[in-house]
Amino acid sequence: MRKIFLILIIVATAATSNAQYAGYTAIADFAKFKLAFAAATQKTTSIKSDFTQEKNLSMLSEKIVSKGKFWYKKESQVRMEYTQPFLYLMILNKDKVFVKDGQKENKVSTKSNKMFKQINQIMIDCMQGTALNNPNFQTRVFENKNTSLVELTPVTKGLKELFKLINVVVDKKDFSVTSIQMQEQSGDNTILRFTNKELNATIADALFFIK
Amino acid sequence: MLPLPMRYFLLSSCLFIISCSPAYKKMQVGAGNAAVLAKFKPNFTVALYNTKVDVVGNHLSGLLIIKKMPDSSTRMVFSNEIGFKFFDFEFAPNGDFKVYSIIKQMNKKSVLKTLRKDFELILMEHLENKEVSVRTKDGLMYYIFPQQKGYNFYITDSTGDNLIRMERASKRKTVVEATMHNYINGIPDTIDIQHKTFNFTIGLKRIER
Numbered sequence: 001m002r003k004i005f006l007i008l009i010i011v012a013t014a015a016t017s018n019a020q021y022a023g024y025t026a027i028a029d030f031a032k033f034k035l036a037f038a039a040a041t042q043k044t045t046s047i048k049s050d051f052t053q054e055k056n057l058s059m060l061s062e063k064i065v066s067k068g069k070f071w072y073k074k075e076s077q078v079r080m081e082y083t084q085p086f087l088y089l090m091i092l093n094k095d096k097v098f099v100k101d102g103q104k105e106n107k108v109s110t111k112s113n114k115m116f117k118q119i120n121q122i123m124i125d126c127m128q129g130t131a132l133n134n135p136n137f138q139t140r141v142f143e144n145k146n147t148s149l150v151e152l153t154p155v156t157k158g159l160k161e162l163f164k165l166i167n168v169v170v171d172k173k174d175f176s177v178t179s180i181q182m183q184e185q186s187g188d189n190t191i192l193r194f195t196n197k198e199l200n201a202t203i204a205d206a207l208f209f210i211k
Numbered sequence: 212m213l214p215l216p217m218r219y220f221l222l223s224s225c226l227f228i229i230s231c232s233p234a235y236k237k238m239q240v241g242a243g244n245a246a247v248l249a250k251f252k253p254n255f256t257v258a259l260y261n262t263k264v265d266v267v268g269n270h271l272s273g274l275l276i277i278k279k280m281p282d283s284s285t286r287m288v289f290s291n292e293i294g295f296k297f298f299d300f301e302f303a304p305n306g307d308f309k310v311y312s313i314i315k316q317m318n319k320k321s322v323l324k325t326l327r328k329d330f331e332l333i334l335m336e337h338l339e340n341k342e343v344s345v346r347t348k349d350g351l352m353y354y355i356f357p358q359q360k361g362y363n364f365y366i367t368d369s370t371g372d373n374l375i376r377m378e379r380a381s382k383r384k385t386v387v388e389a390t391m392h393n394y395i396n397g398i399p400d401t402i403d404i405q406h407k408t409f410n411f412t413i414g415l416k417r418i419e420r
Contacts, residue, residue, distance in 0.1 A: 055294045059311070060278050060286055064259065065420075080293075085418045086261050086274070088292040101263065101272035101292065115295055161315075162295070182294065186312055190294030 021167075024142035024149050033141050033148065034132050040175035041129030047072040047176060049197040051080070058187040070194060072127045076120075077208035091208055092120045098210040107210060118162060126168050126177050137166070146172055161185075174199060238346035238353060245343045245354050247371030252335040254397030255279050260415035262289060267410050273297065275415060285334060300326070302334060329404050329413065332363055332377050333389055351375060361386065384408075 020026060027033050048071050055064040068082040082088040089100040097108045097116045110117040125131035132139055136159055137152035152166040167181040176197055183189045257278040264271040273291040280286055283304040290296040299311035308327050317323075338356065346353040347369075354365040364378040379387035385407050393400035395417075402415040 104270055106270055
């Protein structure tokens with residue numbers, strides 16, 4: 001009887017560790033993918049897109065949807081402007097963060113604010129394709145016909161407290177990010193979906209200016 | 212004639228006694244019915260609020276969702292605009308309070324106690340079953356509910372048609388003042404909670420989804 005239990009546990013563990021995503025299969029050559037990803041993101045100097053954010057609260061069976069505009073400019077400048085159903089602006093520029101909610105403006109340094117440091121790191125890592133080299137995550141990559149799914153599992157304590165895992169879906173043709181899904185330990189998650197993407201458009205530096 | 216130090220001692224003792232007596236004892240006994248409060252109890256089936264918190268010079272903003280669950284408990288989840296969760300609380304129908312999650316920086320006994328009491332004041336749960344005394348002052352009706360420590364006041368106009376404000380008070384002074392305005396389908400559009408003993412305010416403005 002004990003042997004049967006043992007076998008069941010081993011099978012269950014193996015099944016979990018090989019858990020994949022519907023419609024996706026694990027990529028055969030991780031090193032090749034990494035090179036292709038790095039080469040493509042190297043060519044991307046800027047991204048302009050719309051975004052939809054979906055916060056799913058599992059136990060409440062509730063979904064909070066917000067929308068806005070997104071801008072990224074190399075090396076590490078991000079602007080997210082939420083326009084619905086509330087107004088909120090966040091600018092990430094190197095190690096500085098600027099947020100504006102309503103009339104209130106706030107400037108923080110990622111050096112002193114852990115939460116914004118993580119947001120900054122995840123955003124930039126995803127846009128630059130450096131997520132694959134980030135030692136704070138264990139990485140697995142899956143693919144289907146049109147997209148690749150990069151599964152990032154946090155290995156450091158601070159990140160583990162925030163996320164169970166982060167799934168980044170990239171378009172196979174240009175490796176641009178299609179969605180970022182952040183799963184919390186509680187079962188809740190936040191999905192950012194990027195649409196109407198424009199790569200390498202001219203974006204004024206003024207958009208990322210922090211006084 | 213008493214010597215000056217003795218007179219000073221007696222005078223300061225009297226002032227001390229007066230200042231220590233509960234504020235409501237200085238009010239007149241009123242003849243109101245606490246049942247008038249039922250219509251002000253927010254009917255949080257599910258409501259999303261744009262939330263601004265200012266605490267001793269620090270500003271925090273985000274979204275607070277309040278939902279009545281099938282088991283009659285009320286859940287409150289506060290996250291920032293980007294989706295990072297600050298806390299997830301449950302207020303059970305029997306008065307129990309459960310913390311599902313809270314960020315490390317807020318996970319302090321005093322913070323939890325303050326937030327619990329502030330939100331319990333506005334939830335107005337089971338007031339109909341609680342001990343209440345009614346007082347009047349300046350044309351207003353004070354419905355006073357004794358708590359484990361201190362009191363919760365619900366203050367209406369003389370007719371009981373409008374909830375002027377709510378207060379949490381110690382025996383000596385008002386600790387918190389709160390207001391709920393513009394009810395739409397039983398859910399207030401605006402909720403403000405203001406602490407009187409230190410710089411701490413919570414402002415909620417309902418978001419239509």
